[in-house]
Amino acid sequence: GAGVSQSPSNKVTEKGKDVELRCDPISGHTALYWYRQSLGQGLEFLIYFQGNSAPDKSGLPSDRFSAERTGGSVSTLTIQRTQQEDSAVYLCASIQIRTGELFFGEGSRLTVL
């Protein structure tokens, strides 16, 4: 597709379960971000991948959160032992380096019961 694709669009899980959220960036975009959007909290930076460089993980809120990017393309955000406070919309964005513009996916809405 032409845009950033995220799946699942909605995920309801029980507290303590692990979840995986997937992001398929725009072809050719070498940089990829994950953000978390909670009501009233804006966009909280989680992790940033840039080419083959080590990712910037400084925004990950705890060691229950991890992310990887395989083959410089698809990325997976994993949340282990989910907690209710993890409920949010998780947004992925890829960046066109030449223009610096981020293109966002529609997000994955996570609800932890």
Place this chain on the structure above:
Amino acid sequence: AQSVTQPDIHITVSEGASLELRCNYSYGATPYLFWYVQSPGQGLQLLLKYFSGDTLVQGIKGFEAEFKRSQSSFNLRKPSVPWSDAAEYFCAVGAQGTALIFGKGTTLSVSS
């Protein structure tokens, strides 16, 4: 560490009135600055960006923003706001090769 502050959580303007949304940043070098808009139930859309050069930047939908280095600000303006501009607006700061940091957003309501 870099940060972005949007001092106004919620602003209401009358339809047709002018608008200014404030954004202040803290950054070690000359940053890249962005404004994004998120309409209800929709994704984020880039309004405008500043990398270098002319400090007054024109964007889509009639928006503009001015980079003021001395004030560490990048305020968004529009001379006349239609009802359809009601949305949440986010300011963001970053640099090439670094994470882009967003403010907490300003919700704009437009009254008729």
